Amino acid sequence: MKAYDLMELAGRNLREAVLRNSLTTLGIGVGVASLVAMLSLGVGLQRLVSQQLGRSGLFDSIFVVSRQDMRNDRRQDVKPDEIKLLDDDARKRFQQISGVVEVYPDIRGMGEFRFAGPGQKEESYFTLMAGLPLSARRSDAFDDLQGNFFSGANAPEAIILNDFGRQLLGITAERGHFDDPLTNDQAKQLLGKEITLRYAERQSTGDQPAPQESADASGFSVVRKEQKLKIVGIVNAEPYGGGRGARSRVLVPMDFAESLNMIQPADLRSLMRSGQGKTYVALIVRVAKSTQVLGVEDAIKKQGYSTFSLLDASRNISRFFTFLDLFLGIFGSLALAVASLGIVNTLVMAILERRREIGIMKAIGASDGDVQKIFFCEAGSMGLLGGALGVLMGWLIGRVINFGTNIYLQRQDIKPENFWYVPLWLVAAALGFSIVVSLLAGLYPAARAARLDPVKALRHE
């Protein structure tokens, strides 16, 4: 029998018992909806976490240090001539590795900041300052930025942390409110104001002894410098913070930070290892996708450096979500399994009802295969319709629960998020699964209908 005839016959049979078939289809729909709802929750949560982690910048970055700086005793076997310096050459080489987006040094140093609060005299504050690449703008730390981000990579501008802001204004936060953002009034008193930075600049002297202060014949001199910075923004937390040592409370654009040539702890180390020139404490290599981390890490290691990334942690997270999806999928499938029994029931009922009709069809030339195909097609159609209905219902359930959850979150002053996400592959998989389950459910009834003895079937009243 031709495909369109098969579809037509199956379609008209489904329409003949429209209530029963609709209820069965609805049952499949509910099963698919539960599957889609469960899995879209799992997928949505995973996506949310990956987005957050991705935006934190921790999972697409590799922290590179020179092996000479590894203080671990076990690394003592590294021979001095095998040690590769973390210098400008290394930085350029890393930049050329495929997948690398940017390479920047981990610049942080202690500085003295002078600031006069409104109606107050100028006071001095010591705190850590760090350079920040412009790409850090996408970090979630800037979601609640007060003011603006840096206007350029070389701008003499600063973004300060809110607790430093409070310190500058001479305000003490109440207990339990240390992380609270500044009020608009407080922010206004800081934004656009100038703050003076005093820091120690490293000036290369080459072989010439420097005339001032602590000079060394083969090293550099340290000069006290002053630089005015404009406060452009206030944030609650340092981006990429926590993972890289001490917390910096003043952030400046990376290129600007480099141009300051602040003295770094590594400078003192390289001073002792004579003849090494300028080296970096650490370089941060950012890759385009977290999946590229491993390859780039390997390439850097092969060049003789030590690396560190949070990829292992992220791998565990994706493993956790795989299990979560699996469990949610199993629970979601239970409803579909129950619904598939509905198909078996409906089709077995249909065989009993259409017994004579099957006999007639066989008498006028239908083969066992034709009869089987008609029942199969009916089961598949219910699966397809139920699947489509289920995807729609699952999506709607997700939207409604997401909406409700976000109302609750907003009342708790938490930013609303999309927990539910129905990707295209889930739609296709749910439809496919629904059809396959329905066809499996149709196996027995279709075989039974095909086996029907036409002589007995024709005698059936």
Place this chain on the structure above:
Amino acid sequence: MVSNGTEAVRTESLVRHYKLGQSIIRAIDGVSLTIKKGDFTALLGASGSGKSTLMNLIAGLDHPTSGSIVVEGKELAKLESGQLAQYRRHTVGMVFQSFNLVPTMTLVENVELPMRFAEVDRGERRTRVEEALRSVGLSGRLEHRPSEMSGGEQQRAALARALVNRPKILLADEPTGNLDSKTGTEIMELIRGLNREIGMTVIIVTHERPLAERYANRLIFLGDGKLLGESANTPGGTQ
């Protein structure tokens, strides 16, 4: 068994036994007969004589327990289920006492149904449906369902359905059993027309001897599954 070119049906020691609990029903018990092409044959017998079972065996709806049955050169006992379906599509057309139209289909859909299984192109189907309906004298109420039609109209539709795939043999199982005598006669006249005009082989099952004598040129008598006798007959005139 070899059949010659003039034979439509030939059975040899044909046996069909059914098991009913512990006992065996000998529905057909060693029947050997021959029906020639173009014959109008009536299978006569009382209820339970085995005439309908013989009809089902000729129709390829049932398998013989033993013996041989050759229809239009095909040994039905040796055909697989798919080949038997093919045979039912193209070699025989069936008409039943209770019409056996699909109640959920319209008249046109019922007549068209065998062509769906025979994979006849859609364009040709409509022409053939109209042709078949015209040959049985049905033209109106084509989109009506069987329940909305009279018994005579239903049997005409069933006859059109049996003819639509242009079979070589028409099998009719008590075709007038559910009809009044006037309508029954009209149906029988139609069948006789097919036999006379296009030389179609017709086999009818009936328990009404007068009906058989009026239309058939050959009478076969069955009783308790056995062939009791056969005779040539000169059919009566049109009533």
